[in-house]
Amino acid sequence: MGHQAYGHKILTGRREAFSTNRKFGGIRPFPSPDESEYDTFTCGHASNSISAALGMAVAATRKGEKRHVVAVIGDGSMSGGLAFEGLNNASVTPNNLLIILNDNNMAIDRSVGGMKQYLFNLTTSNRYNKLRFQISQLLFKLGLLNDERRKALIRFGNSLKSMAAQQQNVFEGMNIRYFGPIDGHDVKKLVRVLNDIKDMKGPKILHLHTTKGKGFGPAEKHATEWHAPGKFNPVTGERLIANTEGMPPLFQEVFGHTLVELAEANPRIIGVTPAMPSGCSMNLLMEKMPDRAFDVGIAEGHAVTFSGGMAKDGLQPFCNIYSSFMQRAYDNIIHDIAIQKLPVVLCLDRAGLVGEDGPTHHGAFDLACLRPIPNLTISSPMNEQELRRLMYTAQLPNKGPFVIRYPRGRGVLVNWKCPLEEIPVGKGRKLKDGDDLAVLSIGPIGNTAAHAIAQAEKELALSIAHYDLRFLKPLDEAMLHEIGRKFSRILTIEDGIIEGGMGSAVLEFMADHNYQPTVKRIGIPNIFVEHGAVKELYHVCGMDEESMLTLIKEWTK
Numbered sequence: 001m002g003h004q005a006y007g008h009k010i011l012t013g014r015r016e017a018f019s020t021n022r023k024f025g026g027i028r029p030f031p032s033p034d035e036s037e038y039d040t041f042t043c044g045h046a047s048n049s050i051s052a053a054l055g056m057a058v059a060a061t062r063k064g065e066k067r068h069v070v071a072v073i074g075d076g077s078m079s080g081g082l083a084f085e086g087l088n089n090a091s092v093t094p095n096n097l098l099i100i101l102n103d104n105n106m107a108i109d110r111s112v113g114g115m116k117q118y119l120f121n122l123t124t125s126n127r128y129n130k131l132r133f134q135i136s137q138l139l140f141k142l143g144l145l146n147d148e149r150r151k152a153l154i155r156f157g158n159s160l161k162s163m164a165a166q167q168q169n170v171f172e173g174m175n176i177r178y179f180g181p182i183d184g185h186d187v188k189k190l191v192r193v194l195n196d197i198k199d200m201k202g203p204k205i206l207h208l209h210t211t212k213g214k215g216f217g218p219a220e221k222h223a224t225e226w227h228a229p230g231k232f233n234p235v236t237g238e239r240l241i242a243n244t245e246g247m248p249p250l251f252q253e254v255f256g257h258t259l260v261e262l263a264e265a266n267p268r269i270i271g272v273t274p275a276m277p278s279g280c281s282m283n284l285l286m287e288k289m290p291d292r293a294f295d296v297g298i299a300e301g302h303a304v305t306f307s308g309g310m311a312k313d314g315l316q317p318f319c320n321i322y323s324s325f326m327q328r329a330y331d332n333i334i335h336d337i338a339i340q341k342l343p344v345v346l347c348l349d350r351a352g353l354v355g356e357d358g359p360t361h362h363g364a365f366d367l368a369c370l371r372p373i374p375n376l377t378i379s380s381p382m383n384e385q386e387l388r389r390l391m392y393t394a395q396l397p398n399k400g401p402f403v404i405r406y407p408r409g410r411g412v413l414v415n416w417k418c419p420l421e422e423i424p425v426g427k428g429r430k431l432k433d434g435d436d437l438a439v440l441s442i443g444p445i446g447n448t449a450a451h452a453i454a455q456a457e458k459e460l461a462l463s464i465a466h467y468d469l470r471f472l473k474p475l476d477e478a479m480l481h482e483i484g485r486k487f488s489r490i491l492t493i494e495d496g497i498i499e500g501g502m503g504s505a506v507l508e509f510m511a512d513h514n515y516q517p518t519v520k521r522i523g524i525p526n527i528f529v530e531h532g533a534v535k536e537l538y539h540v541c542g543m544d545e546e547s548m549l550t551l552i553k554e555w556t557k
Contacts, residue, residue, distance in 0.1 A: 012038035022356035024532025044360025047080030057095040079297030091174040180207030256281025304332035311342040323363025351405035352495030358531030368500030380443035384416035392420035426474035434465030438487040452548035484515030498523035
């Protein structure tokens with residue numbers, strides 16, 4: 001379980017510490033074995049609980065341990081291919097795994113797809129329900145129903161269910177015994193059913209119907225908004241939302257509005273998102289042009305290959321995936337997009353350090369892991385206007401597969417709307433001239449670098465040049481030659497993992513062309529960065545303005 005872990009944490013010794021949840025140095029937002037022995041497996045990405053629990057169940061059997069292994073999975077996560085892989089293996093592997101399916105018809109947004117519809121319709125026939133009720137009532141009256149007989153009755157009822165159901169249950173068809181659906185909020189009944197089935201041999205699934213936000217009216221009525229509500233008044237339900245008037249927009253909002261604008265002008269444009277329409281603002285296109293936007297569920301690999309299929313037949317997909325979730329689609333990007341040079345625009349939201357969600361959600365690896373792939377264009381805008389121009393450029397003819405990565409949170413420009421103009425692919429820009437030191441940045445962290453440069457020049461009387469690479473692939477070789485010939489000291493700054501990223505690319509270029517500057521790199525170190533406010537994490541990683549200024553001072557004194 002991932003987001004379902006909060007209640008579990010409170011019940012397993014972390015009630016007093018729960019106020020530190022998602023705060024720097026506090027308890028983690030997802031299960032973590034490093035934090036508690038009761039957190040059996042690290043999770044934060046969806047759909048992995050069945051596979052992990054099956055492995056634990058097999059291990060327990062081989063070690064002769066008599067314990068119950070339970071996987072909890074939401075209906076939204078059941079749209080992920082990994083969940084089906086786990087079910088497929090569980091059906092033929094000797095195990096006593098219990099899978100609890102928490103079905104509330106929600107992920108962050110509404111659940112989508114055929115499995116969602118199947119679960120919605122998955123009820124036993126009226127004949128079976130009536131017969132089961134009559135038999136149980138009679139046995140209770142006669143005093144003939146004890147624990148052992150209740151278990152036998154459930155087994156008998158399960159057989160009746162197969163005969164009476166209008167269609168075979170897909171889980172039972174896979175040799176996984178199915179129980180339910182039952183009301184997941186009826187605790188007494190839930191405990192009774194769990195006691196009845198927990199010692200049954202073989203894999204089994206208990207289907208619970210629940211309501212997201214149950215017991216708190218505002219959350220029940222507006223489940224998507226209350227997935228991550230921030231601070232709120234627990235009595236009135238009023239969300240304590242900061243006044244954002246006059247502030248720059250969120251990068252995701254710029255993406256959403258620009259995509260609509262582009263789609264209005266280009267009928268080939270299609271939007272694709274794996275279960276994040278509101279999170280990435282794809283919902284704006286869905287509302288405006290519902291036939292041209294697809295929420296494919298928690299299925300990142302499918303989202304990429306689905307986009308590739310549409311691109312192969314002449315459409316122009318914009319596939320928006322959170323950077324950390326893109327890791328799940330790595331092979332699809334190589335095999336189904338890059339090899340064929342298909343014009344899919346991969347928009348990687350939440351790139352870099354994302355803050356309170358922690359190591360499972362930081363978009364740290366995209367630059368380093370995508371850079372070696374042939375045929376990809378990889379870009380990162382420094383601000384909102386650059387994002388708009390890159391999106392416009394990516395959908396022009398003959399651009400091939402095009403990656404645009406940008407962070408969570410707000411940009412830097414209040415007046416972000418600008419004409420949609422082409423940016424030459426592989427062309428960086430010199431933001432500021434200088435003589436003593438060259439700073440090369442990529443993405444919005446370049447704004448932090450600009451502040452550090454200004455302060456360093458003020459305090460140290462230095463002349464520092466600043467270059468915005470814009471593109472990691474292809475590199476602006478003309479600009480790098482200029483830098484290599486002029487500067488003996490180069491500082492690279494990126495909001496990605498430092499090994500294999502932009503700094504590594506610059507080092508390789510300088511070595512390949514026999515330039516011999518001293519190069520220092522700032523980026524995410526080779527650790528899994530914990531959770532906390534982005535500013536706090538930047539400081540820990542040496543990526544904030546203060547750390548940049550300190551490095552420049554020590555280097556140039």
